[in-house]
Amino acid sequence: MKVQLRDPNTIMKLSRLGSFHQSKLSFLRSFLNEFKDWEYKRDLFNLNRFGYGEAVYSFKKDKRTYSLVCFANKIKDDERSDRVIATKWDAAFTLHDGVPTQKDIDRLKNEVPRQEVGRLSFKELTLSRANKSLRVFNHVVERLSEGKQPDLELLSNVGYLYRTTAVYGSGKFGLADRFRIKNREEINGPFRLEMMLVYLVRQFTFDQVNHVAHHKNPSKSVVLDRKICKNLGIGNSTGLGMAPFIVNHPTLLNNWVMSREIALKKIREIKIVKKKDSVLFIDCLKKSLTNITSWNTDSDYQQIKIKNLLKDIKKFIHFIDNNFDFEDEYPFNQIYLWLEEEACEECIEYVVSIMMEPYNEITNPLVSQMSSEEDKYFTIPTSRTIKDLINIIEKKYSNILKINFDKKQNIQNFWFISKNKEEPRLADRFEEGGSELEQPLAIARDVKKLYKKLLVTKNNSTVAEFLSKNSELRHIVRRVFIVEKFPYSEIQDNTIGKNIMPIDMLRLKLSFFGALKFDPRSDKWLRICMFQGAPLPDELKNYDEQWVYRSSN
Amino acid sequence: MKSLSEIETTAKRASKAAGFSWGEAEEIGKCIRQLEMFGLPGVKHLNSYFNDKKKNTYENLSSINQLNSSSSNPYCPIILGISFLDQLKIVENYEKIYFSNIAYPIIFLSFLSRSSEISGKKINVKFDEKEIFLNLNVNIYSNFLNLKFPKNSKNLEINFIDNKDNFNEDEWTSLYKLSENTFVEETDSLKKGAAGAGLTDND
Numbered sequence: 001m002k003v004q005l006r007d008p009n010t011i012m013k014l015s016r017l018g019s020f021h022q023s024k025l026s027f028l029r030s031f032l033n034e035f036k037d038w039e040y041k042r043d044l045f046n047l048n049r050f051g052y053g054e055a056v057y058s059f060k061k062d063k064r065t066y067s068l069v070c071f072a073n074k075i076k077d078d079e080r081s082d083r084v085i086a087t088k089w090d091a092a093f094t095l096h097d098g099v100p101t102q103k104d105i106d107r108l109k110n111e112v113p114r115q116e117v118g119r120l121s122f123k124e125l126t127l128s129r130a131n132k133s134l135r136v137f138n139h140v141v142e143r144l145s146e147g148k149q150p151d152l153e154l155l156s157n158v159g160y161l162y163r164t165t166a167v168y169g170s171g172k173f174g175l176a177d178r179f180r181i182k183n184r185e186e187i188n189g190p191f192r193l194e195m196m197l198v199y200l201v202r203q204f205t206f207d208q209v210n211h212v213a214h215h216k217n218p219s220k221s222v223v224l225d226r227k228i229c230k231n232l233g234i235g236n237s238t239g240l241g242m243a244p245f246i247v248n249h250p251t252l253l254n255n256w257v258m259s260r261e262i263a264l265k266k267i268r269e270i271k272i273v274k275k276k277d278s279v280l281f282i283d284c285l286k287k288s289l290t291n292i293t294s295w296n297t298d299s300d301y302q303q304i305k306i307k308n309l310l311k312d313i314k315k316f317i318h319f320i321d322n323n324f325d326f327e328d329e330y331p332f333n334q335i336y337l338w339l340e341e342e343a344c345e346e347c348i349e350y351v352v353s354i355m356m357e358p359y360n361e362i363t364n365p366l367v368s369q370m371s372s373e374e375d376k377y378f379t380i381p382t383s384r385t386i387k388d389l390i391n392i393i394e395k396k397y398s399n400i401l402k403i404n405f406d407k408k409q410n411i412q413n414f415w416f417i418s419k420n421k422e423e424p425r426l427a428d429r430f431e432e433g434g435s436e437l438e439q440p441l442a443i444a445r446d447v448k449k450l451y452k453k454l455l456v457t458k459n460n461s462t463v464a465e466f467l468s469k470n471s472e473l474r475h476i477v478r479r480v481f482i483v484e485k486f487p488y489s490e491i492q493d494n495t496i497g498k499n500i501m502p503i504d505m506l507r508l509k510l511s512f513f514g515a516l517k518f519d520p521r522s523d524k525w526l527r528i529c530m531f532q533g534a535p536l537p538d539e540l541k542n543y544d545e546q547w548v549y550r551s552s553n
Numbered sequence: 554m555k556s557l558s559e560i561e562t563t564a565k566r567a568s569k570a571a572g573f574s575w576g577e578a579e580e581i582g583k584c585i586r587q588l589e590m591f592g593l594p595g596v597k598h599l600n601s602y603f604n605d606k607k608k609n610t611y612e613n614l615s616s617i618n619q620l621n622s623s624s625s626n627p628y629c630p631i632i633l634g635i636s637f638l639d640q641l642k643i644v645e646n647y648e649k650i651y652f653s654n655i656a657y658p659i660i661f662l663s664f665l666s667r668s669s670e671i672s673g674k675k676i677n678v679k680f681d682e683k684e685i686f687l688n689l690n691v692n693i694y695s696n697f698l699n700l701k702f703p704k705n706s707k708n709l710e711i712n713f714i715d716n717k718d719n720f721n722e723d724e725w726t727s728l729y730k731l732s733e734n735t736f737v738e739e740t741d742s743l744k745k746g747a748a749g750a751g752l753t754d755n756d
Contacts (some may be wrong), residue, residue: 060644171558179557379671380581382639417566440575464639467576468615472633474576 018504023353026514031195049215089129135528144213163235254486277358278326306410312347382464555582627656634664
């Protein structure tokens with residue numbers, strides 16, 4: 001039986017993309033899988049009794065070493081901010097390519113804590129900073145120094161000791177360009193070095209809290225229990241900076257979603273499912289309930305989604321337990337069709353992720369296909385005709401063409417780059433100034449504009465002729481030819497409408513990162529937790545691959 | 554040192570701010586990145602061109618012929634470059650293409666370098682005593698190393714070079730003969746047993 005890939009018109013709607021969950025394809029899980037047999041080491045730990053100073057952690061294999069260089073600094077409580085306008089942080093980090101010399105550390109000490117206003121070199125690969133969850137960090141220090149373990153309920157509610165507020169890579173602020181390292185086998189997957197940085201930062205937070213507690217009361221203090229450490233991750237505050245990324249990298253977006261879709265298709269095409277695979281699927285499904293019930297958020301929007309997810313997952317488990325036989329042919333296809341009929345989008349995508357758990361042989365080859373050589377698809381095939389262009393638009397943007405952009409509500413917002421922080425922002429076109437400097441992120445509106453213009457252009461004229469008179473549409477012509485080859489490269493929705501939820505765009509990207517427990521703080525930013533439940537670095541050689549569904553949080 | 558990613562992004566944004574469309578700005582970003590990667594002064598010349606553009610007028614040539622001459626104002630190297638890329642299927646058939654009066658030829662050069670890659674043909678460019686060889690956007694050779702590109706070129710000639718070997722048949726035969734010394738002479742038994750297929754494929 002052949003199953004068709006899911007229709008991009010359904011999957012690439014923002015509400016669906018905003019319902020995606022982490023899976024085996026997620027970058028933090030593929031990072032752990034890739035680096036599990038690398039040698040982990042803490043090379044330097046030079047902190048004072050209050051936890052301020054430098055530390056270096058590394059992963060090494062053969063002649064390759066990646067080193068996380070950490071700088072922990074004292075800041076005043078009123079200087080601590082997760083917003084991008086902050087200029088000081090509790091700790092700052094960079095991933096250095098190789099073993100840093102003392103000279104490197106001295107250089108980095110002057111640059112890394114300054115983040116966006118510092119300058120890095122081609123020897124640095126990623127850059128980040130993080131703030132303490134002061135409430136949790138101080139509590140843990142207090143309890144450990146008294147010889148006690150911390151209050152698990154408090155830890156469970158927050159989930160981390162530190163949260164990062166940005167992770168930069170790929171040439172930002174002088175960091176190494178991707179082309180310098182793209183041929184390294186171990187990083188043949190998107191954001192792998194960003195994942196490494198966050199993972200090693202997590203370990204630094206445990207070491208720092210133990211260190212401070214010890215110096216507070218050397219005779220009585222204990223270290224944080226390993227099981228508790230494992231159930232802590234690294235928090236992350238993410239704002240709009242992430243949203244334009246998925247619009248600006250269409251082939252990359254396609255390769256992420258396409259990998260997920262191919263995995264689902266192949267799983268649905270399995271005729272006979274082995275007992276051990278169905279047992280693993282059901283085990284992950286049932287144990288994952290803890291992830292839903294411990295998912296805390298104040299966001300009404302997310303609370304409704306969680307409530308519906310929990311209701312539908314329970315209904316699904318009931319169906320599996322009582323009305324379903326895994327010995328039937330094509331069981332996962334039956335499950336998928338049942339979900340389409342009976343469950344909400346959040347639940348469909350949740351179960352799709354879990355379906356991948358038993359199938360390394362399907363997911364592993366896909367992981368290496370999730371990067372993209374974007375430049376290959378940059379050139380516009382200008383010798384093609386207007387008729388070709390019209391056909392592609394009618395076929396690939398059929399839902400977009402139905403949107404009426406003459407209505408104010410459909411062009412309510414505009415995307416711009418803030419002069420203060422050079423970060424993307426979204427504002428009301430009719431209430432704020434600056435829309436004349438709009439970024440080219442209103443793809444749906446511009447596709448419609450292009451389409452209207454094409455309809456009054458001669459069918460047999462070439463794209464080159466068209467562009468010589470309509471250069472303002474060049475960026476969108478390029479995209480149309482990209483979507484012709486890459487069906488999942490475009491968000492099939494209006495990104496400037498009145499009702500847009502930008503966090504759907506953030507959530508899509510964060511789900512591919514491997515984030516759990518999305519906690520929207522508004523429609524424009526959210527908090528997440530990464531690596532919660534993940535093995536510690538010294539456990540990587542032999543870890544439970546399904547840790548995501550088996551953590552106690 | 555600025556990364557190429559920073560150079561591309563800044564060149565793109567500056568180009569939009571200088572009055573080009575987003576799509577054109579994307580092309581400019583890619584080209585300036587490429588020049589800088591080759592060690593050529595792309596940022597310097599783009600910056601200088603945008604400053605001059607505020608005071609001077611430049612011609613936009615959107616349809617390229619074999620002979621292209623602007624008697625009044627110099628051609629804008631960006632519109633010229635984009636037009637060249639867009640009309641590549643046509644212009645690559647011309648034996649030679651001549652331009653007179655081009656502003657900032659180094660910027661135009663970056664578009665020609667990309668054209669070389671897209672067409673799969675090497676391109677020879679001559680202007681003002683200078684000769685430049687564009688090798689499929691992999692590298693750029695020139696007969697001058699001081700990298701002082703002029704702000705204006707009076708005459709520029711482009712020649713697409715047909716794909717042909719850089720050596721003669723004798724040189725190839727000699728080298729091939731030497732390479733044969735790595736082969737094993739096949740006996741009858743090897744002919745029968747060492748290949749995957751049978752001796753005939755008529756079964």
